[in-house]
Amino acid sequence: MTLQFKSGLMALALVTLSWTSFCAGQPPQQTTVPAPERGQLPGQQLPGSIRGTVVDQSGAVVAGARVELTRTGQDPLNEDPLNHEVLSGGDGQFSFANVAPGSFQLTITSAGFATQTFSGTLHPGEIFVVPQDALGVAANVTDVEVGLSQTDIAEEEIKIEEKQRVFGVLPNFYVSYIPNAAPLTAKQKFKLAARTVVDPFTLVFVGGAAGVEQAQNHFAEYGPGAQGYGKRFGANYADTVAGTFIGSALLPSLLKQDPRYFYKGTGSDASRILYAIGNSIICKGDNKRWQANYSNILGSLAAGGISNLYYPPQDRNGAGLTLENGALGIAETAAANLFQEFVVKKLTPKVPKNNAAKP
Numbered sequence: 001m002t003l004q005f006k007s008g009l010m011a012l013a014l015v016t017l018s019w020t021s022f023c024a025g026q027p028p029q030q031t032t033v034p035a036p037e038r039g040q041l042p043g044q045q046l047p048g049s050i051r052g053t054v055v056d057q058s059g060a061v062v063a064g065a066r067v068e069l070t071r072t073g074q075d076p077l078n079e080d081p082l083n084h085e086v087l088s089g090g091d092g093q094f095s096f097a098n099v100a101p102g103s104f105q106l107t108i109t110s111a112g113f114a115t116q117t118f119s120g121t122l123h124p125g126e127i128f129v130v131p132q133d134a135l136g137v138a139a140n141v142t143d144v145e146v147g148l149s150q151t152d153i154a155e156e157e158i159k160i161e162e163k164q165r166v167f168g169v170l171p172n173f174y175v176s177y178i179p180n181a182a183p184l185t186a187k188q189k190f191k192l193a194a195r196t197v198v199d200p201f202t203l204v205f206v207g208g209a210a211g212v213e214q215a216q217n218h219f220a221e222y223g224p225g226a227q228g229y230g231k232r233f234g235a236n237y238a239d240t241v242a243g244t245f246i247g248s249a250l251l252p253s254l255l256k257q258d259p260r261y262f263y264k265g266t267g268s269d270a271s272r273i274l275y276a277i278g279n280s281i282i283c284k285g286d287n288k289r290w291q292a293n294y295s296n297i298l299g300s301l302a303a304g305g306i307s308n309l310y311y312p313p314q315d316r317n318g319a320g321l322t323l324e325n326g327a328l329g330i331a332e333t334a335a336a337n338l339f340q341e342f343v344v345k346k347l348t349p350k351v352p353k354n355n356a357a358k359p
Helices: 002-025 150-161 186-197 200-215 225-255 269-278 294-307 319-347
Strands: 048-053 066-072 083-087 093-099 102-109 116-122 127-129 282-284 290-292
Touching (some): 048 116, 066 093, 150 186, 225 294, 290 294
Parallel strands (some): 048 127
Antiparallel strands (some): 048 093, 066 083
């Protein structure tokens, strides 16, 4: 009994050892993990591309436009700065390859066109085609501020003054209703003087004065009749030409003074009277400052001196005639200024609507 029990135990032990050896010989099962694609690291996204066509507002392609690609909004830890530039081809097309996904901005510049920008987002492996209307560049508009020169402003003001006529007939060129009018150049002063002496009404005025002198038998040596009238007319016209060119063009150009009367129009009557009379001996300089009116004073004396050359010998009084005509010229200027200040503007249809210069 005991021997059989031991034999059974030995058989059970052999069976157990055999089963254990079989299990130990079997290899363990493994889980297969797919390998990443060749050339791509774990966590890396596929690059994409961006392309488009640059056109103008009419839809025509723009060749040679500079297209700048800038990546924006990248992760600072994995930042790969990208700042590419290409030129659009003859068909206006451009493209960027192997662009990392993410936000980007395109900046398009071309000569003669305003700068255009476009922003977008590129997804992994995407071929991003920019809409054509988003790349339409507009013609460059340049704002140019044009400023008239002082000479140009003065020329425009002269044109206004040459339209100033009392009753629409009598020339009233030497008064400015613009208090801050631009100073005249020497050329403009001579031009205005010439315009005055050849004006038809100037000839009519001189002719009327010659007629009065003949009726009163003034300068009797000139004689009666047409010949006497012609001499008186010539003398008066010579006075007008000499006085206008010397006092209103030559001396103002040399002394840099303005020959015009600047209408005041404001203040009390007394102040306006003093202003008008004072302007026979003071004037504005080309620097717009008030100064002694040497042009008018010396011009009147010079015209008086020249008149000694053509007046009858018995009416020539040398220095006396010169001083007399000079004083008369200054007095005439004062009287004319008073007339300008209180009467003429009301009788002149075409004057500036306001007293401010408009360049």
